[in-house]
Amino acid sequence: MNRRSGIESKKRILDAAMVVFSRQGYAKANIREIAKVAGISVGGVYLYFKNKEELYLSFIKDGMNDMMRKTEMIVESHRSPIRALYDFLKVHINSAIKHRELILVHVRELGFTFALEHKRQYMRNQLRLVEKIIDRGIRTGEFRRCNVKEVAKIIMGTVRSVMLSMAMDKDVIVTTKGLHDLILNGLLRNNNQLADNRR
Amino acid sequence: MNRRSGIESKKRILDAAMVVFSRQGYAKANIREIAKVAGISVGGVYLYFKNKEELYLSFIKDGMNDMMRKTEMIVESHRSPIRALYDFLKVHINSAIKHRELILVHVRELGFTFALEHKRQYMRNQLRLVEKIIDRGIRTGEFRRCNVKEVAKIIMGTVRSVMLSMAMDKDVIVTTKGLHDLILNGLLRNNNQLADNRR
DNA sequence: TCTATACCTGAACGTCTGTTCATGTGAATT
DNA sequence: AATTCACATGAACAGACGTTCAGGTATAGA
Numbered sequence: 397m398n399r400r401s402g403i404e405s406k407k408r409i410l411d412a413a414m415v416v417f418s419r420q421g422y423a424k425a426n427i428r429e430i431a432k433v434a435g436i437s438v439g440g441v442y443l444y445f446k447n448k449e450e451l452y453l454s455f456i457k458d459g460m461n462d463m464m465r466k467t468e469m470i471v472e473s474h475r476s477p478i479r480a481l482y483d484f485l486k487v488h489i490n491s492a493i494k495h496r497e498l499i500l501v502h503v504r505e506l507g508f509t510f511a512l513e514h515k516r517q518y519m520r521n522q523l524r525l526v527e528k529i530i531d532r533g534i535r536t537g538e539f540r541r542c543n544v545k546e547v548a549k550i551i552m553g554t555v556r557s558v559m560l561s562m563a564m565d566k567d568v569i570v571t572t573k574g575l576h577d578l579i580l581n582g583l584l585r586n587n588n589q590l591a592d593n594r595r
Numbered sequence: 596m597n598r599r600s601g602i603e604s605k606k607r608i609l610d611a612a613m614v615v616f617s618r619q620g621y622a623k624a625n626i627r628e629i630a631k632v633a634g635i636s637v638g639g640v641y642l643y644f645k646n647k648e649e650l651y652l653s654f655i656k657d658g659m660n661d662m663m664r665k666t667e668m669i670v671e672s673h674r675s676p677i678r679a680l681y682d683f684l685k686v687h688i689n690s691a692i693k694h695r696e697l698i699l700v701h702v703r704e705l706g707f708t709f710a711l712e713h714k715r716q717y718m719r720n721q722l723r724l725v726e727k728i729i730d731r732g733i734r735t736g737e738f739r740r741c742n743v744k745e746v747a748k749i750i751m752g753t754v755r756s757v758m759l760s761m762a763m764d765k766d767v768i769v770t771t772k773g774l775h776d777l778i779l780n781g782l783l784r785n786n787n788q789l790a791d792n793r794r
Numbered sequence: 795t796c797t798a799t800a801c802c803t804g805a806a807c808g809t810c811t812g813t814t815c816a817t818g819t820g821a822a823t824t
Numbered sequence: 825a826a827t828t829c830a831c832a833t834g835a836a837c838a839g840a841c842g843t844t845c846a847g848g849t850a851t852a853g854a
Contacts (some may be wrong), residue, residue: 402801423622426841437803439844448842504703516764540780546773550757553769557756558749565715570752574745581739582781601831626812636833638814647812 406444408434410455418497421504422452449510456511459498460518463491471525477533478580484529485555485579486572492559499563519552526552551579605643607633609654617696620703621651648709655710658697659717662690670724676732677779683728684754684778685771691758698762718751725751750778 400408412434416425427448431438445451466487474480492499505511526548533539558575561568599607611633615624626647630637644650665686673679691698704710725747732738757774760767 400801405801421620421622423620427843428841438842439804440802442843443801542777543773546769547777549760549767549769550753550774550777553756553760554749554753555756557752557754557759560756561748561752568748570745570748574742575749578741578746578749578781579777580781582777582779599831604831625810627810637812638834639832641813642831 402444405434405436405440408436409441409444409451410458413451413455414497414501417452417455418501421501422448452505453511453514456501457514459495459502460514463487464518464521467522467525471528477529477536477538480529481533481579482572482576484525485575488555488559489562489570489572489575492562496563496566499559503560503563523548523552554579601643604633604635604639607635608640608643608650609657612650612654613696613700616651616654617700620700621647651704652710652713655700656713658694658701659713662686663717663720666721666724670727676728676735676737679728680732680778681771681775683724684774687754687758688761688769688771688774691761695762695765698758702759702762722747722751753778 409430412430413425415433416430419425420429427441428438430451431441434441441451445454467484470480470483470487474483502515527544530539530542530544530548530551534541534544554575558570562570608629611629612624614632615629618624619628626640627637629650630640633640640650644653666683669679669682669686673682701714726743729738729741729743729747729750733740733743753774757769761769
C-alpha cells in the first residue's frame with residue numbers, strides 16, 4: 397500500500413485529472429486512467445471526489461478563480477486604461493502559454509450543462525472587466541466613443557481565441573504588444589502609432 | 596420497413612449526425628440516437644458509413660469545404676482590400692448565425708486526432724486568405740505596414756471567437772460593421788473614422 | 795500490545811457503447 | 825411467377841465505463 401496524507405492524495409488526483417481531461421476531454425477520459433496517473437487506486441479517487449462530474453468541476457473552478465483574481469486586481473488598481481488593457485491582455489496571453497491544457501479543456505467541454513453556468517458566469521465577469529476599462533478610457537478621452545458592450549465582446553472574443561490558437565498550436569505565438577497595438581490602432585494606415593509608448 | 600433511396604437515407608443520417616453530435620459532442624453521441632433521429636435502424640447507419648469516425652469526418656468536411664469555397668471567391672474576386680475584409684467577415688458572421696451547431700462541434704472536438712489534420716489545414720488556408728487581403732492592402736496603401744502574419748493570426752482569431760460567442764449565446768450579436776470598424780480603426784480616439792464608407 | 799483511525803485496494807456489478815450479422819422485404823427485371 | 829438486388833432491421837456480442845464495497849494496512853495514541 398502507498399501511504400500519504402489525504403491532502404496530498406487529493407492534490408495528486410487533481411493534477412492527474414488535469415493531465416487526463418485535457419488529453420481526452422471529459423467524456424473520453426476515464427477514472428481508471430486518472431487513478432493510474434495519480435498513482436492511486438480506482439477506489440481511492442472516490443474517497444476524495446463524489447464522482448467524475450464533481451472531480452471535473454473541482455479543477456475547472458480552480459483555474460477560473462485564479463484568473464478572476466488576477467484580472468480583477470489589474471482593473472481595480474490601474475489608473476491608465478491603455479495600460480490596464482495591456483496588462484489584462486498580458487495576463488491572458490501568459491496564461492495561454494502556461495496552462496495550454498487547461499484552456500483546451502475549457503473550450504472543448506463548452507456544452508456541458510453541469511459546468512456551463514460557471515463558465516458563463518466567468519465569461520460575464522471578464523466581459524464586465526473589459527467594459528470597465530473601455531468606459532474609463534472613454535471618460536479620460538483616451539478611447540474614442542463606441543458601442544462599449546459590442547467592443548468589449550469583440551475584444552474579449554479576440555483574447556479568447558488568441559489563447560485558443562496558442563493552446564492548439566505551440567508555434568502560434570502572439571505577442572501582447574502586437575495584440576494591444578492592433579486593438580488600439582486598427583489596421584488602417586493613417587492612424588496614430590503612439591500606443592506602444594504607454595503613457 | 597421504411598423504404599427510401601440510398602441517397603436520401605445517407606442525407607438523413609448526415610442531418611441527424613449534425614443534430615446529435617452538436618448536442619452531445621463526438622464522444623457522448625451514440626449511434627443508436629443518431630439512427631433514431633434519422634428514422635433508420637442502427638444497422639442502417641453502417642450501410643452508409645464504415646463507422647462512427649467516418650460519419651463524423653464526413654459531415655465535418657462538408658462544412659469546411661463550403662466555407663472555403665465562399666471565402667476563396669471573395670478574396671480572389673475583390674479589388675478593394677477594405678471591402679474584401681468586410682465581405683470575409685460577413686461570410687463568417689452569417690455562418691455563425693446559420694450554423695450555430697456546426698461551429699460548436701468544430702470547437703468542441705478540437706483535440707480529436709483523426710479530424711485534427713483536416714481542421715489545421717482549414718485554419719491554415721483561412722489564415723492564408725487573410726494574409727492575402729492584408730498584403731494587398733499594404734501594397735495599395737490602404738493598410739499600414741505591420742507584421743502581416745501576426746496580424747492575420749489575430750484577426751482570424753477574433754473572427755473565430757466572435758463566431759464562437761455567437762454560437763454559444765444566442766443573445767450575443769456582433770455586427771459585421773462593428774467588427775470591421777474595430778479591426779480597421781482600433782480603439783484609440785484620434786483615428787480616422789472613414790472606414791464604413793466602403794470605397 | 796491493543797485499538798482506533800485514516801487511508802487505500804481492486805475485483806465485481808450493472809449499464810452503455812460501437813459494431814456485426816443472420817434475416818427480412820419491396821420493387822424492378824426476367 | 826420467379827429471381828435478383830438494393831435497402832433495411834434489431835437482437836446479440838464484446839469491450840469499456842462509472843461506481844461500489846468488503847476487506848486490507850500503516851500509523852498514532854493508550
